[in-house]
Amino acid sequence: MEVVIVPDAMAGGELIAETMAALVRRKPDALLGVATGSTPLPVYEALTAKVRAGAVDVSRVRICQLDEYVGLPSGHPESYRSTVLRQVVEPLGLTEDSFLGPDGTARDVPAACAAYDRALAEAGGVDLQLLGIGTDGHIGFNEPCSSLASRTRIKTLTRQTREDNARFFDHDIEQVPHHVITQGIGTIMEARHLVLLATGEGKAEAVARSVEGPVAAVCPASALQLHPHATVVVDEAAASRLR
Numbered sequence: 001m002e003v004v005i006v007p008d009a010m011a012g013g014e015l016i017a018e019t020m021a022a023l024v025r026r027k028p029d030a031l032l033g034v035a036t037g038s039t040p041l042p043v044y045e046a047l048t049a050k051v052r053a054g055a056v057d058v059s060r061v062r063i064c065q066l067d068e069y070v071g072l073p074s075g076h077p078e079s080y081r082s083t084v085l086r087q088v089v090e091p092l093g094l095t096e097d098s099f100l101g102p103d104g105t106a107r108d109v110p111a112a113c114a115a116y117d118r119a120l121a122e123a124g125g126v127d128l129q130l131l132g133i134g135t136d137g138h139i140g141f142n143e144p145c146s147s148l149a150s151r152t153r154i155k156t157l158t159r160q161t162r163e164d165n166a167r168f169f170d171h172d173i174e175q176v177p178h179h180v181i182t183q184g185i186g187t188i189m190e191a192r193h194l195v196l197l198a199t200g201e202g203k204a205e206a207v208a209r210s211v212e213g214p215v216a217a218v219c220p221a222s223a224l225q226l227h228p229h230a231t232v233v234v235d236e237a238a239a240s241r242l243r
């Protein structure tokens with residue numbers, strides 16, 4: 001695992017966008033796994049700027065989603081499908097055809113989860129998966145004590161994560177769904193390159209436990225220690241509890 005400390009979130013975004021651009025120059029139809037939440041926004045802004053400046057051609061890139069709320073109606077602005085289309089797919093000039101995600105509206109959720117794992121494998125596997133980290137060490141929506149071998153499945157969000165995400169739902173926790181579909185930790189670990197971005201003091205404890213603590217299900221991001229190509233990009237505040 002490589003840990004890169006950058007001065008701030010903008011620098012982290014630029015570094016990861018350049019890593020993505022370099023991958024796409026080598027492999028124009030790369031499958032890029034993206035995350036939602038606040039942290040990755042500087043990455044998407046920096047990558048979009050590169051595309052608009054003609055520094056990289058992403059026209060054949062495919063985008064896939066890490067996780068999705070269960071039960072939000074199709075087209076809900078806070079569904080992760082809508083969010084990824086708005087924040088990544090459209091700014092990069094791509095269409096929904098280039099996009100893969102789990103179906104959070106499916107009646108048979110376990111079948112939708114299995115179908116998504118199959119779709120990722122049939123697409124050739126994820127080349128680079130971008131990850132954020134929860135204050136409790138979650139990746140995707142694999143909350144503490146998720147199996148490190150888990151596959152895409154339904155999970156119940158902790159109260160902490162629902163509180164953290166209430167800001168996207170008019171600060172009303174009652175509107176935040178209780179359930180999500182998330183790529184499992186085992187699924188995430190199959191990506192060829194994992195890139196985790198963490199910024200701000202609030203993530204410092206989770207970063208320290210993930211990078212320097214024991215590999216344990218109680219801190220899902222610690223699984224990255226076992227990945228052959230994992231890069232953790234942290235700003236100085238998020239790095240402040242590293243030894």
Ligand code: F6R
Nearest residue numbers: 035036037038039132133134140
């Ligand atoms: C979102 C996701 C989550 C977030 C994490 C951090 O797709 O998978 O693991 O990355 O909750 O969220 P932010 O970046 O908003 O602090």
